[in-house]
Amino acid sequence: ADAVGVLGTGDRCAIGEVPGFKKPSALGHGGEAISVSVGSSRVLVLTGRTHLYEGHGTAPVVHGVRTAAALGCRVAVLTNGAGVLREDWTIGEPVMISDHINLTGHSPMTGDNPPAPFAGRFVDLTDAYSKRLRAIARGASPMNEGVYLGLHGPHYETPAEIRAGRSWGADLVGMSTVLEVIAARHVGLEVLALSLPTNLAAGISPTPLSGEEVIAVGKRSAARAGEVLRSVLSAIDAAGHAG
Structure with a gap:
């Protein structure tokens, strides 16, 4: 939430009241929804998210x-903090997600077919x-790119799970984002996702994992x-929207 301050001030409300x-x-x-301006674009900022592990369903x-999407947004820029499986990446330096592996065991598309349209x-x-958005982001702020492994949580992963993730090509691991990406693509949003590596993953880190460490790095x-x-x-604002 603190990183949002650089975008300026705007109208805001408590998310829980919506x-x-x-x-x-x-x-x-x-816990806020904030409306700010970036160039000629209006940006809806949500400073927090609900996680699957909170037990409310997808x-x-x-x-x-x-x-x-219902409010008219056409691009979703998702952010998260994540464990990193790459020892050559710098903790605290943002990276871009190029793809994901969904091991949450859930999908937001489960159930009846959505109604028209x-x-x-x-x-x-x-x-x-989006390849287009990743190219724009790369030009604006060069950064590493990698595959995000999404798990259910809230417990941290085991070293064996991290070894498996590495063998599948994962570079990052966390407990969010993947379900939001699926839902965003379903409603036609173009997606970019940025991740902040906050810790080395289990079995790579020399110390036990903790939420306090994640918050401190953030x-x-x-x-x-x-x-x-x-x-x-x-x-993204300068480049305009796709289509």
């Missing part, structure tokens, strides 16, 4: 991106993370993350 939203309960997550997890349940994820890296976010959003 129908359909749950008040974020995860450590380090804010609908509240993806309510934010669905609401954004929405597309059916079978969402194509071939280009889930706070130390807030200024840098905000700088990257502002640069990327400004570049």
Whole structure:
């Protein structure tokens, strides 16, 4: 949430007061929806998210991106903090997600077919993370790119799970984002996702994992993350929308 300050001030409200939203309960997550301007674009900023591990099911997890699409948003820029499986990457330096592996065991498309005019349940994820947006972001702020492994949580992963993830090509691991990306693509949003590596993953880190460590790294890296976010959003605004 602290990194959002670089985008300026705007109209805001508490997320928990908006129908359909749950008040974020995860450590380090804010609870506001803020409307700001970036260049000629209006940007809806949600400073916190609902995680699958909070036990409310998938609908509240993806309510934010669905609401954004209903309000007229055409691009979703998702952010997260993540464990990193790459020892050559710098903790606290933002990276870009190029693809994901969904091991949450869930999908926001489970259930009845969505009503018209929405597309059916079978969402194509071939280009889930927009190549166009990644190229724009790369030009605005060069950064590493990698594959995000999404797990259910809230417990941290085991070293064996991390070894398996490495063998599948994962570079990052976390407990969010993948369901939101699926829902965003279903409603036609173009997606970019940025991740802040907050710790080495289990079995790679020489110390036990803790939420406190994640929060501390996030706070130390807030200024840098905000700088990257502002640069990327400004570049997307300057480039215009797809189509």
